[in-house]
Amino acid sequence: MSDRIAAAAKLAPSASLTVEEVLRVRHWNDHLFSFSITRPPSFRFRSGEFVLLGLPGEGRPLLRAYSIASPAYADELEFLSIKVPDGPLTSRLQAIAPGDPLYLGRKPTGTLVADALLPGRRLFLLSTGTGLAPFLSLARDPDIYERFNEILLVHCARQVSDLAFREELESQLAGDPLVQDQALLQFHYLPTVTREAFRSTGRIGALIDSGRLFGHPLTGAPHFDPATDRIMMCGSMAMIRDLQARFEALGFREGSNAAPGDFVIERAFVG
Structure with a gap:
């Protein structure tokens, strides 16, 4: 020391x-x-x-x-x-x-954990800005690949340089000692920006509306299905409020550590 x-x-x-x-x-x-x-x-x-x-x-x-x-x-x-x-x-x-x-x-806590979700086939990790952070941890958790067939991480930022850890995520976590083999088959990364030219532009809601989010290599329905899909959201309050309302209208129920559900947000950050 x-x-x-x-x-x-x-x-x-x-x-x-x-x-x-x-x-x-x-x-x-x-x-x-x-x-x-x-x-x-x-x-x-x-x-x-x-x-x-x-x-x-x-x-x-x-x-x-x-x-x-x-x-x-x-x-x-x-x-x-x-x-x-x-x-x-x-x-x-x-x-x-x-x-x-x-x-x-000494005491970590939070609701953006797999235990707060019901079993499912597809896991969507929807983030803006530094809301990417918890999903960097989850995407490298071997247990996630046992719980879900496919994991899609969406990161929306203002400019390309804000897409932290982009190279690692684009490589599908190549070199990770525990999940690289599973991630190659099950993990997908979709970066998007709102203020610069890039291969994908627009907010997450726009990606959903246009169908571009489901244009990624995802199996199953080309839309959200509460019977099979599970969702985690972290980032701006505006994004979470908008998407939460969308998902609840589709029949998704918010989960917690005490009562697992179909989607979760970290309320410690959004109030």
């Missing part, structure tokens, strides 16, 4: 937090970055869950919920974040570097 980490650990404000070390930082563009930190040996989570991260503040730590982007079997924890110049936490978090200390909550 470095001197900086040890010093921060002595100042940890609560038994509910540990002090971890920043290992890597990747800046995708001027408003988006990802970073990895050490993982405590006792830290356990389900793919799709979020956890509190933070930095020291005046009197109390500055904490915010972040979805875990790394798979549950990884030795490190990875996260995806926007850069907010005036944000109390993100204005400082975007300047972290390897070796810096970071607070990590």
Whole structure:
């Protein structure tokens, strides 16, 4: 343990937090970055869950919920974040570097987990912006490929450079130690942007309306079917409200850890 980490650990404000070390930082563009930190040996989570991260503040730590982007079997924890110049936490978090200390909550939680869904054949992971993060974890979870025949991850962003982890996802997770063989057959990735020319443009609702979403190599019905399809959504509030209303009108029921259903959202982020 470095001197900086040890010093921060002595100042940890609560038994509910540990002090971890920043290992890597990747800046995708001027408003988006990802970073990895050490993982405590006792830290356990389900793919799709979020956890509190933070930095020291005046009197109390500055904490915010972040979805875990790394798979549950990884030795490190990875996260995806926007850069907010005036944000109390993100204005400082975007300047972290390897070796810096970071607070990590001990108790991950969330509803974007497979346990909150009923069994099905197709799983749609619909995301905008940094809402991609929990689906990066889920897409690398071997259990997902046992539960569903096909997984389609849709990521909608403003510009092409916002499509974080695009190369890895376009390769169908080639090189992943646990899921690469299954992902080659079962995983599909559909990136789309709204403010630049790209091979796919438009919001997720427009992809659904035009049928382009079902033009991907998906078996089964060319539309959503509550008997066989399961859906997870994470991202902008506008996207979630629009799609939630669509799915409920089709007969989909929202699920939770206590009562699994046909679709789930992370209400901790959308209110």
